[in-house]
Amino acid sequence: MTGFFLALALAAYFLASLAYILHFSYRRGYLSWTATGLVGLGFASHSVALGLRVAHLTTLPVTGFYDFFSVFAWVVILAYGVAQITLGIQQLGLFVIPISFGALGAGLVLGGDALPQPEVFQSVWLSLHIAMAFLGGAIFVLLFGVGLMYLIQEHQVKGKHFGTWFYRLPSLQVLDDVNRKALVLGFPILTLGLVSGSLWAETARGSLLSWDPARTLPLVVLWGAYGVLFVARLTAGWRGKRAAFFSVLGFFGVLLTYLLHL
Amino acid sequence: MEIIVAGLSHKRSPVEVREQVYFPESELGIPLRQLKGRSEIEEAVLLSTCNRVEVYARVRDSQKGVQAVKEFLSHYHEVPLETLEAYMYAFSTREAVRHLFRVASSLDSMVVGESQILGQVKGAYQVAREMGATGLYLNNLFERAFQTAKRVRTETRIGENAVSVSYVAVELARKIFNVLREKKVLLIGAGEMAELAAQHLVQLGVHSVLVSNRSFPRAQELAQRFNGRAVLFDDIEGELVNADIVISSTGAPHYVLRRELFQQVIRKRKNRPMFLIDIAIPRDIEPDVNTLDHIYLYDIDDLQQVVSANIKERQREAKRGEELVDQETTGFLLWMETLEVVPTIVSLRERAEACRQQEIARARAKLGPLTSEEEETLEALTSAIVNKLLHAPIAQLKRHAGSNDAYEYLRIARNLFDLDD
Numbered sequence: 001m002t003g004f005f006l007a008l009a010l011a012a013y014f015l016a017s018l019a020y021i022l023h024f025s026y027r028r029g030y031l032s033w034t035a036t037g038l039v040g041l042g043f044a045s046h047s048v049a050l051g052l053r054v055a056h057l058t059t060l061p062v063t064g065f066y067d068f069f070s071v072f073a074w075v076v077i078l079a080y081g082v083a084q085i086t087l088g089i090q091q092l093g094l095f096v097i098p099i100s101f102g103a104l105g106a107g108l109v110l111g112g113d114a115l116p117q118p119e120v121f122q123s124v125w126l127s128l129h130i131a132m133a134f135l136g137g138a139i140f141v142l143l144f145g146v147g148l149m150y151l152i153q154e155h156q157v158k159g160k161h162f163g164t165w166f167y168r169l170p171s172l173q174v175l176d177d178v179n180r181k182a183l184v185l186g187f188p189i190l191t192l193g194l195v196s197g198s199l200w201a202e203t204a205r206g207s208l209l210s211w212d213p214a215r216t217l218p219l220v221v222l223w224g225a226y227g228v229l230f231v232a233r234l235t236a237g238w239r240g241k242r243a244a245f246f247s248v249l250g251f252f253g254v255l256l257t258y259l260l261h262l
Numbered sequence: 263m264e265i266i267v268a269g270l271s272h273k274r275s276p277v278e279v280r281e282q283v284y285f286p287e288s289e290l291g292i293p294l295r296q297l298k299g300r301s302e303i304e305e306a307v308l309l310s311t312c313n314r315v316e317v318y319a320r321v322r323d324s325q326k327g328v329q330a331v332k333e334f335l336s337h338y339h340e341v342p343l344e345t346l347e348a349y350m351y352a353f354s355t356r357e358a359v360r361h362l363f364r365v366a367s368s369l370d371s372m373v374v375g376e377s378q379i380l381g382q383v384k385g386a387y388q389v390a391r392e393m394g395a396t397g398l399y400l401n402n403l404f405e406r407a408f409q410t411a412k413r414v415r416t417e418t419r420i421g422e423n424a425v426s427v428s429y430v431a432v433e434l435a436r437k438i439f440n441v442l443r444e445k446k447v448l449l450i451g452a453g454e455m456a457e458l459a460a461q462h463l464v465q466l467g468v469h470s471v472l473v474s475n476r477s478f479p480r481a482q483e484l485a486q487r488f489n490g491r492a493v494l495f496d497d498i499e500g501e502l503v504n505a506d507i508v509i510s511s512t513g514a515p516h517y518v519l520r521r522e523l524f525q526q527v528i529r530k531r532k533n534r535p536m537f538l539i540d541i542a543i544p545r546d547i548e549p550d551v552n553t554l555d556h557i558y559l560y561d562i563d564d565l566q567q568v569v570s571a572n573i574k575e576r577q578r579e580a581k582r583g584e585e586l587v588d589q590e591t592t593g594f595l596l597w598m599e600t601l602e603v604v605p606t607i608v609s610l611r612e613r614a615e616a617c618r619q620q621e622i623a624r625a626r627a628k629l630g631p632l633t634s635e636e637e638e639t640l641e642a643l644t645s646a647i648v649n650k651l652l653h654a655p656i657a658q659l660k661r662h663a664g665s666n667d668a669y670e671y672l673r674i675a676r677n678l679f680d681l682d683d
Contacts, residue, residue: 160564162571173440237532
């Protein structure tokens, strides 16, 4: 059953991505509705699959490539939905939904079993750590999306290329605002994830610093990098192109560190 | 029944010809009455703008109808028929309906997507309707034309991107700043185009306008118009730090604002973006300024380039508009057919019945008194022949009633059976 719902979700994300691409080129109203509907369908089906998975494992499905990617894709869709309902950014789906599709697809291809982690539900810190880590990651995916959109639009306005992108993408100001909001929200969440992770490590292993450097060091570096961006953005006028560029770069950092941390 | 249009437009005729056949809007009454008075024309609407003069009409025969319109234009304006014919176009039925829908939707305009033409078509229709020159067919046709225009406007973005330099400047500002409410504008030099662009910006509610000019009184005058403030020409450098949008149009023979200056300005602004519009010739702002981050510099050629890009974008959108027009055209023709299939069948039957009665009367006159049995046989025989002969054409007409070629079938049927006298 889980397999069926996952396949349905995967297909829906794929078709939604396709609909976003077609909508970008042809801008028919029905394509936009179709894409939104498909994302909704995919998300619902994906949620059912995750629910079944939780019932099966009796823990949060967050270890192993398969579960990690599946949950990650799901949280990204969730964050995308919230962003679209509250902010409504044209063409954001074009940049974000394919990432979810790719993540879920990668999870299904890579497979990998979950390690039983019965302590998850007992430890507040671990639950918080996991929730914040995924949420933070998803927000950084959105940051990546709007960052990329900003770079494309900036290139159009600066270089005076007036192609389809110029007309379809939102204004620089909108994209930069969303970038700021996502960073202001995402960085504290990432911090919270890091802190709760350490606290959990302390309760579980007796020491705040009993960390495995290979797993933890990249995470601290990532946190530092976003921290620099966060502070510079708020105080030193790191806005626009530079902020967008680092948001795009940061995404690859997130991907890499999360995988190492797994 | 057929719908025709005949006329001339900017596409195929020069203004020297169009002005000869132009009807001033206030004087449409007399020509309309003359048109309506012609036996070939049942209903008529006369559309006259500076880009086109067209007559839309419902006629019984499209060729005769078109000829009548041509003769009317020629007589009314005393222009030789041959001159007109060289420039005129004429369409009937599907093409005529499509043409009107395209015109109303501004797909046939010189600047595709301009919004004026719809009002002009509405005006022309209004006048014709009030004069009683229109009836069932043209009323429905024009109502649908307005619906089509509305659909094209809302479902495509045909009218969305500016096609004049000063509006383009405003649009670019919105692509950078999104909303202009909080933005501050600095005018350097007080040329006409700068004034126009500033006016658009003020309409969009920019926060404030500063004006600086070599002649301070002129700066003050302009500042007053925009409820802004005049600044001395020498204070510009200080004011730049607070300006989000700069429109420069001085008559200076060399660059007035250089890259080093903007380097400092943007640093002081903490990288808040700036939009610089240089419409001076020779240019005021060193072109290199555009290489600085957070600064977007456009000169007059760049703006012109946006105008052409926007025109292309409109043309892309126009393709979608054409699809909508096609749909609506088909819709109207279907309506026309349902209106005509039933009357055609009825008049076909009536004509056959009239023939039959005539022939029976003639036969009776020859045969003398008949027994009731013979009477019955005669009736049955003639009825059977008529019904058998009519069965196929009527069935065909009914079968094609909703299809694309229904109109052709109706026309041919009315022609073959001579139903239109």
